[in-house]
Amino acid sequence: MAAKNFRVAIVGGGVCGVVCAIGLQRAGIYVDIFEAASKYGEVGAGIGIGPNAILVLRKLGLINDITSFSEEEDPPAVRPFTFRFPPSDAQAVLFQSPAGEDDLTLGMHRASFLDALVKSIDPEFTSTHFNKRCTSITESSGARSSATLHFSDGTTHETDLVLGADGVKSTVRNFVAGEEASKSLIFTNGVAYRGLVSMEKVEEVGVKIEEDVYTIWMGDGVHLVTYPIRNKTILNVAAFVTDFSVPMGYKPLPPGEPWVIPTSREEVLGHFKGWNRDAVKIIESIEQPTKWYVHGLYPPLESFVKGRVALIGDAAHAMLPFLAAGVGQGIEDAYVMSRLLAHPQANASNLENVLKAYDRVRTPRANDISLRSKRCGDIYEGYGPSGPSARGRLADMKVLEPLLDLLFAIDMSLNKFMVQCAATFSPRQISVPSSDRRYLRTITLPPEMIGAFVWARSHSDDLDFEEDWRDWEFLPFDLRPTNGTQYEKLLELIHELVDWSALQESAVDELTPLVPDDPASRHELQQQIVGMLNIVAQDLNAAWPVGKDYSKAQVHCLLIERYCVYYARKIELKTLLRVRAAQHRHRQQLRRRH
Known part of the structure; x- marks a missing residue:
């Protein structure tokens, strides 16, 4: 494998940054990962990987490594979505999305997923630098254009191309989007209460969980999502509460307010009064719930690229989590970018053109998914176009049927779509x-x-x-x-x-x-x-x-x-x-x- 004549710096060592680094190193591209923390690690609980991302991981040869390394996690399987309503009835099923035999998904703990990916980093091509918090970026022009990263410890790093995978609070985004970045990143008026419950505890309180199903319990201004992870020994729980009385971004958090804080079960239960016994028992079983103030890029960015700098993952399109598609979109970003840079004609002299190709392909798709995710959340919580009644929600879910199939069936051809990116x-x-x-x-x-x-x-x-x-x-x-x-x-x-x-x-x-x-x-x-x-x-x-x-x-x-x-x-x-x-x-x- 002949090495390329350029180097890539990735800011951020999360899932998207690591996947991208693996794709690049396998194309003979030297990569430097700069991570602000002292080691690789993810914050959060469960993570859902849809069929589109499964295809990418399989294309990169990672899916077997992930499932074999993480013995405590289930392999990819067909997991349909079940939507329950009204919230007073634990057994009521309003809608169930169909799933074909090829619609494989993966439910894992975030930390387990990243740990499995890190095992595939090749130190011959990829160097990792911890405790490196990027504060700004400058570009230089000359015989050979370059970009320089500036870090909080006073050091710098010059490279041919920069990929910002530094998440929702991205510093790289400020360089790419300027004032638009600060205007687009908003508090979405939504709160996510997250936690984990052992399946033994769930059984003890008399709740029966469908093991290979993502369950969405719909309510008024609230909804609850549950699905098993870690070989069905842990139930991942996410309870969402949204304030629809004002537009998104109208009430920002006070400056310096943490986006994630510990909370009590009593606070969570207060939003789910009158709900069925099963849902209440699940919430009561969360030992250490956390409260997440959900932020996102609304409106979405018009471009993910500026010069020799590009954004991937949440840095590019931080979205509401109601389609469970955020990580999948980031993995698509990583794959498109690595395939384009691996093209035989991609070299140090045409990197800006390569990034333009990435931008034309990824920006419309990721932004479309982001807006659809917002619409899904509205429907789940009774604010869809047809209203909060069972009939209204069902009508809106019917409209989403093609979308659900696109996400979990039609995207099975994603690998062929990605191949065409080189033609841009x-x-x-x-x-x-x-x-x-x-x-x-x-x-x-x-x-x-x-x-x-x-x-x-x-x-x-x-x-x-x-x-x-x-x-x-x-x-x-x-x-x-x-x-x-x-x-x-x-x-x-x-x-x-x-x-x-x-x-x-x-x-x-x-x-x-x-x-x-x-x-x-x-x-x-x-x-x-x-x-x-x-x-x-x-x-x-x-x-x-x-x-x-x-x-x-x-x-x-x-x-x-x-x-x-x-x-x-x-x-x-x-x-x-x-x-x-x-x-x-x-x-x-x-x-x-x-």
Whole structure:
């Protein structure tokens, strides 16, 4: 393995920083990790790792190391989410997200997870520096640009590239985002009470826990999350309380106020009066609960990159925890970054371009998950669009069905999505999947659109760029409009590029097996597909004003954007139909049992 001609400094030795370092070292990149603490260690309790992050860990060859090192933790398994409501009934199930056999998740203690990762650090390529708290960053330009880290002990470190993995209170973020960083990091009006309970204690108080299930107990302004960790010997408990009377960020904590403090069981129980016996007993069994004032980046940052400095993990997109996706997004960041920097053409002279590629791919996806997590929390606590009733919550959960499936099923193709990241700066042609190839011709994409393209296409299992991704080059792309293509010719060009009837037939063939075999259901599906195609073609006048000249490349670019919208809608519809079919089968099974 030939070593690269640049070094990377990672600020922060948590999960995301260590995963990124491992990915880089395996590509022959020298790494320096600077950690403010005196040793590696994580604060907190349980951590949920979803299928998308499991794929990354497997791709990096870490999943076996983690599970074999941490014998006290369960291996990855299928763990569906069960949503319980009303809170007065311990057995009431409002909704259960479907989970396929490949939807593997991992529930671990944070400290165990990090300890397992640290074992894979290779000292030949990765040097760790403890007791190094970064206070600022400066950049220099010259024959070879560099960045300099400044530490609280007065020392400095010069490097080619800096990755800020220093968490929610990131110092690196201040360099990347400036004033935006301080404005975006807010107290979210939410408090998380966290604690651990032995499963023996849970059994002693007469509570039965589903072992391979994440349980979310929904209430009004509060909700409770429980799931087993450490070989099902410990129950991880998180009780959330949110003040919806004022907007997020309206009431910041006083300066110097700790974000995590010890608290009493009585304080936690005070928020769950009138709840069912099981939930109350679980809370009463927490020996040393802690109170976390939940902070996040709302609104999200517009960019994770500045020059030769980039953010990953909570430093980039600290989000509310209601999708259990924060760590998973950080692991995705680490994987994308390590793959891009490992590209054969990535070198000391084009690192800023590599970071731009990372930014175009990661910022839209991570920020989208952050906003969806906020919406999930609103629904859990009765402040969703349809209100706090059981019917309203169920309606809102139905809307989230495609999201849940995206997180825990469709992201199974994440590895193929990541492979395409190396193509971000290439103007070469991308062939659409074979199933759509005769409907949408081969298209040349500028970098402005490739992030949206690969995100939408990441939900498909028929991509296969694994063989040729290394041929993609980091090249500048200059879109130069040519004269002569007027608006009147755009419609002709669109119809030349897209066979609408064939696209409709393809969608019908794909989705029909998922609906009941009756005329009404088939007709409803036809209407939904027609609606999706209308979305693809709508607003042409707004997108392409009359009187402006357009190059064919521009038309391709705008057309693929419409296609991405269509494809995302088709995925949501397909997921919804799958969920309905699963629920129908479940109801039939229940009838047969009774």
